Amino acid sequence: MKVLIVGGGGREHAIAWKLAQSRRVGEIVCAPGNAGIEQIARCVPVAAEDIEGLTALAKAEQPGLTVIGPETPLAEGLTDAIEALGLKVFGPDKSCARLEASKSFTKAFLARHGIPTAGYREYTDIESLKADIGVFGFPMVLKADGLAAGKGVIIAEDRAAAESAADELMGLRTFGAAGDKVVVEEFLRGTEASMLCFVDGGAIVPMESAQDYKRIYDGDKGPNTGGMGAYSPSLLFDAAMERRVRECILLPTLAGFKADGLDFKGVLFIGLMLTDEGPKVIEFNNRFGDPETQAVLPRLKTDLAEIMLSALENNLSRTVIEWDGGVRTVCVVMAAGGYPGAYRKGDVITGLRDVPADIRVFHAGTGKNENGDIVTAGGRVLGVLGQGRTHEEARARAYEGAARISFAGAVYREDIGVVYSGFPHSRE
Ligand code: AMP
Numbered sequence: 001m002k003v004l005i006v007g008g009g010g011r012e013h014a015i016a017w018k019l020a021q022s023r024r025v026g027e028i029v030c031a032p033g034n035a036g037i038e039q040i041a042r043c044v045p046v047a048a049e050d051i052e053g054l055t056a057l058a059k060a061e062q063p064g065l066t067v068i069g070p071e072t073p074l075a076e077g078l079t080d081a082i083e084a085l086g087l088k089v090f091g092p093d094k095s096c097a098r099l100e101a102s103k104s105f106t107k108a109f110l111a112r113h114g115i116p117t118a119g120y121r122e123y124t125d126i127e128s129l130k131a132d133i134g135v136f137g138f139p140m141v142l143k144a145d146g147l148a149a150g151k152g153v154i155i156a157e158d159r160a161a162a163e164s165a166a167d168e169l170m171g172l173r174t175f176g177a178a179g180d181k182v183v184v185e186e187f188l189r190g191t192e193a194s195m196l197c198f199v200d201g202g203a204i205v206p207m208e209s210a211q212d213y214k215r216i217y218d219g220d221k222g223p224n225t226g227g228m229g230a231y232s233p234s235l236l237f238d239a240a241m242e243r244r245v246r247e248c249i250l251l252p253t254l255a256g257f258k259a260d261g262l263d264f265k266g267v268l269f270i271g272l273m274l275t276d277e278g279p280k281v282i283e284f285n286n287r288f289g290d291p292e293t294q295a296v297l298p299r300l301k302t303d304l305a306e307i308m309l310s311a312l313e314n315n316l317s318r319t320v321i322e323w324d325g326g327v328r329t330v331c332v333v334m335a336a337g338g339y340p341g342a343y344r345k346g347d348v349i350t351g352l353r354d355v356p357a358d359i360r361v362f363h364a365g366t367g368k369n370e371n372g373d374i375v376t377a378g379g380r381v382l383g384v385l386g387q388g389r390t391h392e393e394a395r396a397r398a399y400e401g402a403a404r405i406s407f408a409g410a411v412y413r414e415d416i417g418v419v420y421s422g423f424p425h426s427r428e
């Protein structure tokens with residue numbers, strides 16, 4: 001079977017690498033891919049946002065399965081467009097993609113189905129928003145309703161910060177139409193965790209847990225990024241917490257999809273806050289997380305293509321999904337200097353061949369220059385994955401790999417995998 005993968009980041013490299021091991025997969029085509037994906041797939045220069053171009057590509061290639069990595073093409077209906085060609089797509093359709101593309105849609109879904117989440121209000125004009133500043137006290141959480149590449153959430157510590165957040169979102173329209181509606185939420189205190197689940201009409205199956213590190217600097221300081229590293233399994237999920245998440249969040253979510261006629265097929269990524277009152281949903285994403293996927297998929301024993309195909313047939317509940325419980329992973333992201341702001345591009349990456357074989361390097365923002373050298377081409381450049389029998393061993397291997405690789409301006413956190421007293425994302 002031929003598989004088409006849409007996207008070109010570390011997540012897509014991990015998906016391509018895993019699918020390449022499938023006994024069902026013969027050829028992989030990736031749009032647009034990157035310099036690492038190119039080593040295992042045929043890359044085609046069609047951007048992940050180019051819905052028409054991707055639809056035409058699917059029509060020409062006739063893949064047996066298309067897997068969509070990033071949120072934007074999902075929100076814009078790429079699944080629907082490719083399904084209309086009579087082809088199979090793993091990834092939610094446009095109506096389900098609202099679960100990530102509109103925070104207001106998701107908050108209404110959670111409220112309607114009694115799923116624990118922060119209290120909220122929504123605003124479509126700046127005057128009413130400003131009149132309500134401090135409605136849930138401070139810090140005040142303000143969110144652009146639409147997609148904003150993970151940057152549309154502002155946590156304002158006081159009234160002045162909230163005023164300027166309101167101006168930024170609705171006055172200056174920093175995030176464009178994404179800020180036409182603003183959701184204000186109660187501030188939740190606790191520890192964050194990511195849970196990725198395979199979903200079809202009859203089942204919601206959590207993958208092994210993972211922990212993401214969102215901030216740019218060590219000690220969880222500085223601005224938010226797409227994610228600077230991850231490890232799996234999470235050290236804060238015990239069996240009791242898993243049971244609670246299943247009962248209070250997963251099962252009501254699946255029932256909610258059914259009740260609302262949402263035929264979700266793909267990966268649901270649940271951002272959780274583990275609070276004193278129990279786990280609460282911070283957000284839904286409707287795709288694999290990046291870099292959580294790079295830490296989680298190497299621990300998957302079951303054929304990934306089989307799982308995806310079974311979800312498309314509503315067969316997940318009858319599919320056995322196995323994980324390698326004896327393996328721990330830590331993925332360290334190497335980013336370009338300046339990220340998450342404006343960053344350098346085109347710097348030659350050296351040392352990739354010196355990385356020991358047990359350490360896997362997933363490419364994210366990489367490309368080739370005219371000499372054929374692998375160069376930086378994005379904010380997050382590489383994900384270096386260490387694996388081991390213990391968490392500490394996996395962590396040591398990841399840093400051993402990162403130390404072998406260099407490019408001008410490279411930055412990475414030294415504390416990926418460190419569990420602080422409290423937890424990495426504790427806000428107390
Ligand atoms: P989101 O894009 O909705 O996941 O928000 C980005 C980040 O903002 C989250 O990962 C949390 O760290 C933080 N955040 C979002 N909503 C809340 C909330 N209601 N209370 C506390 N922190 C939040």
Ligand code: GLY
Binds near residue numbers: 150
């Ligand atoms: N690592 C967070 C995300 O993929 O959105």
